[in-house]
Amino acid sequence: MLARRGEPHPELLQQLGMPSFRQRLPWLGGDLQTLRDTLRPVRLPSDRGEAIEIAVPALPSGMAGSGHLLALFDRPQSTRQARGLVLLLHGLGGSSRREGLRRMACALQTAGFAVLRLNLRGAEPGRHLSAGTYAADCNSDLGPVLLRARQLCDQLGREGVASRGAVPLLGAGISLGGTMLLNACLEPSHARAPGQAVLDGLVCTSSPLDLAACSASIERPRNRVYQRWLLQRLIRQTLADPFGVTVQERGVLNGEKGQSPPATIREFDAAITAPRWGYGDVDAYYAGASPLSALLENPSRLPPTLLLQALDDPWVPAEAAQQLAANMSPSSEQRIQVLLTAHGGHNGFHAIGGCWGDQVVARWLSKFGA
Incomplete structure (x- = not known):
């Protein structure tokens, strides 16, 4: 319908x-x-x-x-x-x-x-x-x-x-x-x-x-504030892992050794989401998970x-x-x-x-x- x-x-x-x-x-x-x-947050019960x-x-x-x-x-x-x-x-x-x-x-x-x-x-x-x-x-x-x-x-x-x-x-x-x-x-x-x-x-x-x-949409210039907000939450959530992150992941997320931290959701998915969930690269992840x-x-x-x-x-x-x-x-x-x-x-x-x-x-x- x-x-x-x-x-x-x-x-x-x-x-x-x-x-x-x-x-x-x-x-x-x-x-x-x-x-x-x-x-304007709504009032919700406890x-x-x-x-x-x-x-x-x-x-x-x-x-x-x-x-x-x-x-x-x-x-x-x-x-x-x-x-x-x-x-x-x-x-x-x-x-x-x-x-x-x-x-x-x-x-x-x-x-x-x-x-x-x-x-x-x-x-x-x-x-x-x-x-x-x-x-x-x-x-x-x-x-x-x-x-x-x-x-x-x-x-x-x-x-x-x-x-x-x-x-x-x-x-x-x-x-x-x-x-x-x-x-x-x-x-x-x-x-x-x-x-x-x-x-x-x-x-x-x-x-x-x-x-x-969806990734291309959130990367549009009009959405830069949204993307920055989402990325900050995702990076903070990832680094807060009490079980630890790999040296490579931490270096990417913190922009160490001359690297730039992820500037887009796609870059985050390429560095973190796709490899963690067994995908060869971000394109394979987007295709397989859509x-x-x-x-x-x-x-x-x-x-x-x-x-x-x-x-x-x-x-x-x-x-x-x-x-x-x-x-x-x-x-x-x-x-x-x-x-x-x-x-x-x-x-x-x-x-x-x-x-x-x-x-x-x-x-x-x-x-x-x-």
Whole structure:
């Protein structure tokens, strides 16, 4: 399903009981929509997530040893049984504490879902638990996470007045977190049984489908402030590794011995991400970890999936989502829905009454709730 040129998709929005997206003053345009939470933080309840540590193996490159990822488990706001469990992943430079992710988690809790907010490898507040950093395709980490999430689904199904089977396992990914979940769903070994989808439903908000195009977009002169902010977070996160970094990595990141530190996300990925995750170079990483080709060739491996993308996103170009929507067959449209909006920025979607995007995510996933 496609909203051409960012026009509302009336059929899908009508099914969700949602109005078309309208920007809220003064947050007009992609940049202000993107920066709204930074410029004017929203009020959120105290974080009462239950800490869960999930064991993960060593990185494919063999650096350091195995470790753990930290996840925060949030119960539904109501006292009734959970309608399902949503595995919620942050994006590049994010964590379980970021306002956009916590705000989405609150919307899902209000809708009756339990939520598992995962801190990816190297992200605070779980930086001390594992060596290395995450990547767009980190299936070796997400495999154990999915297994633990299914155990929680079984536990939630046994709770309450009437015991029942496991509740649905759903996914929601913000930016690069959505890319990771798409790649996890395309990995057959993660399936609960042959032919079964990894998740029961998935929503990806502002998620890169073509990493090379996304990298080129963030390198545009207009985005130099964004790129500098992301790079500073990534370099600081990498150097803070309590398990250590190699002499070569430290030299590159600190600009030692006449070297210049990474000036772009691509240079960081070439020096750190690609070799750590077993890719020969950054081009191989971008090609191998971009889900667009696999989605075009074989969308049947996905669960029912919604891709939400704004045309004025300053970070993630919309062309890949448009290409996917334009080339879907009638059968693949049953698996993938693409909702494009003219405005909304990068995981912004700030409208009168709150975040329109969060409500789309909660209502769309509610179709699969118990």
